[in-house]
Amino acid sequence: MLFDDQFIQYFASFAFHATERPIALLILPGGERHLFVPRLEREHAQTFAQAERVVDYPEYPGDVHPMQRLAVHLKALGLDRGRIGVDHDGYPAVMGYSGPPVSEVLPDATVLRVSPGIDEQMALKSPAELALIRESVRWGDHAHRLLQKYTEIGASETDVEARATREATAAMVAAIGEQRRTPNRWLSGAVALYRGQIGAASALPHAMTSGVRFQAGDTLVTGAGAGVGGYLSELERTMFMGEPTAEQRTFFAHMLALQDIAFEALKPGATCASVDVAVQAYIDREGLQAYWRHHVGHGLEQRIHEAPFLDRGDARVLRPGMVLSVEPGLYVPGLGGFRHSDTILITDSGMEILTFYPRQLDDLIIG
Template sequence: MRKPERGRIIRLKRHMAESGIESLLVTERENVRYLTGFRGSAGIVLVASGRPCLITDFRYMIQARRETTGVAILIQKTDWTAALREVLVRSNVRSLWYDESSLPIDTYDKLKKAGLKLKKGGGLVAKLRRQKDVAELARIRKAIRRAEQSFLELRRYIKPDAVEQELGLRLECLMREKGSRRTAFDTIVASGKNGAMPHASVSTRRIKAGDLVTFDFGAEADGYFSDITRTVCVGKPSAKQRTIHGLVLKAQQAAIKAMYPGVPCKIVDDAARSVIQESGHGKHFGHATGHGVGLLVHEAPALSSHSNMTIEKGMVITVEPGVYIPGWGGVRIEDMVVVTDKGAKVLTTLPREL
């Protein structure tokens, strides 16, 4: 097992011991990769007293051996529940803790019928994933660089008569040329009045002089993602455009300044939201202020008024307030930060000016 994955298994086993968990079944794809390095789409991991056991099928036999070390590999003959029962019998395991968010109900029923005592695992791996280690941060930084370099190259094409759809495709191609095997999500290019839709789909609309254009995009690097948003003006911005942009930037800075280990996520959300509410645009900001990024582009924590989580050292989080005015357009600015003992350190470097 490579060093990052080995350290994660050690931390997981420590948390398991503290929680009285003897054996843990890991079924979510991202959690399997986090613990073993295995990238295949079909695989589960059993973590117990000895070496972790990765169960997969014939299609991934070679890949599993290439991508993992220090992990026992079992190739299933029929289905993985039968293979899992085989491992559990050999290990004399009668109680099995599982991730309640990702275990299919039919699989749960099969395991119950096999006589296993099933218990909820409490999302232990997901909790570990909130705090990024050195290897993860390096990959996230690489994904950020790929996205930022691509956007800088795109800037010369953002001009009157350019088509949203074509700009989005060009940006995605640029990110792929720089090594991104996929985009983090469907790229958003929202110009003019379309900018009032936070998750607008790219359209065939042609950009006009004076338009605000919002670009929301992200690249991939070694399985990790970036997520960045910039709103730019095609031409000279109007007084209202400058005011709204300045307001969103002020809200973002307030959230970043509020972010320290131990601070409730809802407090960070409120720091940004209160700035926008005090300006009279509270009804024009209706989504969360940010979210975690890692093996998934949207993961814990959420910077939301409904969140019960607190900020932790090592979290990588987006900060993305916005103002969306129907019939006019919108502004969103999104940056990625990593939480340190001294507060939030901004990882993204793209200029924020209109």
């Protein structure tokens, strides 16, 4: 019994906006899937979901709570006893939702958390999944090239992002078709943006778009990707408006060195922790700890962040088929942020960098 919208998309190809109205996917013994949705989502689910049955309820909270209706459905199937695997013990508190947990509405069942096993399954990509991620990389690259092309002194962040994203998405749809685009919660086309990381604000790793105009001397941190068949990739670059200063060049070189260290450490059999440890050894050696804000990277697939994490606290072993972002960053108050992100694949013999946008400084100077 799954409530997480990304798990539901993974197992039933149903992308939706999670609201206070519970949605659940039941995977029965033998693999039959029942999608439990509010009435307003019934036609949506019947049209797009890969599920053998769609069951709906009138509304939340309703005269009978949706979780009680879900329990009645399970009892009718004779599945209200024994073991039930869940990602959450009930629908999570989304947009004001409240309600009883699974363990309360099905008191005769043994409720077990299965999220770690699902995360492990999702981390290992099939050839079909990898093909979609590679296509995402292609269109993320195209969107980023347009972003860099249209960025100029005096231009608005909002206008440049919108133009690059609109043109890249139109080109992608023309090339691969609307159906393969398959939106998910994060991306529904080809996207390139700055997310507010412009000038001094680029030193904020998760800044927000603010609509500022580009100025000479700005440090820029970008982001690009595309949603293809529900799958994502990640591309980020550090760029400069005009000739970078000696200080900007120094921190750019450190950032590039950090990413190269991470690339060398990524191989099957290594732990996620060992990659972060290798990167932070350089940071300690060079006295850069004051500018370090986050771990080296994370898994990618249908979610923009997912397990495993390239963090010294994650002991999981890297295995062939894993796709991860590699994005060690340095953030210098008053100067800017310095972060490249590339999407990589763990292979039988090492790793493959799937993104192919230029990484070197000379290719990332605008004007």
